[in-house]
Amino acid sequence: MNSDKLALPVGTTLDRFIMRKQEDFPYATGELSQLLRDIALATKIVNREINRSGLIDIAGAYGNRNVQGEDQQKLDVIANIRFIRALRNGGEVCTIISEEDDELIQTGNNQGKYVVAIDPLDGSSNIDVNVSIGTIFSVYRRVSPTGREGTVADCLQPGTHQVAAGYVIYGSSTMLVYTTGNGVNGFTYEPSLGEFFLSHPDITTPATGTIYSVNEGSSESFSSGVTAFLQHCKKEAFSGRYIGSLVADFHRNLLKGGIYLYPATAKNPKGKLRLMYECNPLAFIVEQAGGRSSNGQRRTMEIEPQAHHERCPVFIGSKDLVLQAEAALAAETNEA
Numbered sequence: 001m002n003s004d005k006l007a008l009p010v011g012t013t014l015d016r017f018i019m020r021k022q023e024d025f026p027y028a029t030g031e032l033s034q035l036l037r038d039i040a041l042a043t044k045i046v047n048r049e050i051n052r053s054g055l056i057d058i059a060g061a062y063g064n065r066n067v068q069g070e071d072q073q074k075l076d077v078i079a080n081i082r083f084i085r086a087l088r089n090g091g092e093v094c095t096i097i098s099e100e101d102d103e104l105i106q107t108g109n110n111q112g113k114y115v116v117a118i119d120p121l122d123g124s125s126n127i128d129v130n131v132s133i134g135t136i137f138s139v140y141r142r143v144s145p146t147g148r149e150g151t152v153a154d155c156l157q158p159g160t161h162q163v164a165a166g167y168v169i170y171g172s173s174t175m176l177v178y179t180t181g182n183g184v185n186g187f188t189y190e191p192s193l194g195e196f197f198l199s200h201p202d203i204t205t206p207a208t209g210t211i212y213s214v215n216e217g218s219s220e221s222f223s224s225g226v227t228a229f230l231q232h233c234k235k236e237a238f239s240g241r242y243i244g245s246l247v248a249d250f251h252r253n254l255l256k257g258g259i260y261l262y263p264a265t266a267k268n269p270k271g272k273l274r275l276m277y278e279c280n281p282l283a284f285i286v287e288q289a290g291g292r293s294s295n296g297q298r299r300t301m302e303i304e305p306q307a308h309h310e311r312c313p314v315f316i317g318s319k320d321l322v323l324q325a326e327a328a329l330a331a332e333t334n335e336a
């Protein structure tokens with residue numbers, strides 16, 4: 001091998017990066033760092049299961065329906081177990097909200113200072129056809145005193161209270177992207193070393209873009225404001241790109257510039273996506289990258305949650321495009 005290549009540094013691992021960031025806060029106790037490392041560990045295990053799923057019989061429907069009445073996939077169940085186990089063993093988290101569990105999950109770590117909301121495997125209907133899927137997570141500091149189980153109040157905080165949020169995309173490579181409110185950084189998994197390496201430092205999203213992502217199959221029931229905004233996108237000859245895996249659609253638009261929207265439809269009058277573990281974490285990331293996220297009327301992160309599985313419409317991505325969508329919706333309201 002060329003000796004120049006051998007001299008190249010391997011780069012910064014996720015663990016080292018988390019440790020360095022912790023050193024920026026002299027009074028940090030390391031609990032949040034540990035929590036992020038727990039999530040990264042579970043991610044590696046889930047990544048392995050996903051990669052193997054084409055080879056062994058764990059893809060496909062599990063035969064159960066989750067709380068939202070959707071078919072649960074075997075990998076959904078596996079991912080849910082892996083993340084819960086990692087967070088329970090880590091000890092920093094008292095309570096978990098998971099897309100796959102109706103009730104709050106009490107970890108038994110009553111001294112844990114944090115609450116996590118997680119969609120362990122998003123876009124799972126894409127598993128069987130080898131399309132990218134993801135994990136989305138959000139971290140809050142509990143508001144109730146430690147020493148007891150976490151409460152509903154700990155779990156129903158607005159997105160502005162998030163202390164960390166991230167997503168994992170299991171795609172042509174596996175990436176973990178997260179923020180603790182001080183910019184956004186992306187790490188790519190190197191499977192032969194079993195490590196995530198910093199590959200996308202300080203991600204910023206373009207202020208505008210030429211991609212719009214929406215399920216147009218529902219366009220008959222879009223409001224006139226949404227329809228007007230989409231007409232504008234088409235008039236400008238934007239590219240329509242829709243994978244149907246939120247993390248993958250979001251990740252592409254974050255890097256390239258664009259807007260993802262899931263508005264209210266006849267089938268999903270409140271939108272389809274879940275506030276606590278789909279919209280809020282991505283809203284935190286997009287804002288940290290310079291973008292914007294809204295329910296059409298107000299900033300996603302300012303919505304006061306009423307229920308841990310609640311849904312909301314979402315318009316997320318490049319700031320200018322989200323503002324344009326909001327203006328189109330406001331014009332619709334004024335016409336009414």
Ligand code: AHM
Nearest residue numbers: 070122123124125215244245246247
């Ligand atoms: P899931 O959490 O059950 O996987 O559903 C969420 C997914 C998102 O990943 C994706 O953006 C959206 O549902 C697609 O919905 P639709 O098929 O209605 O376009």
Ligand code: MG
Nearest residue numbers: 099119122123
């Ligand atoms: Mg989901």
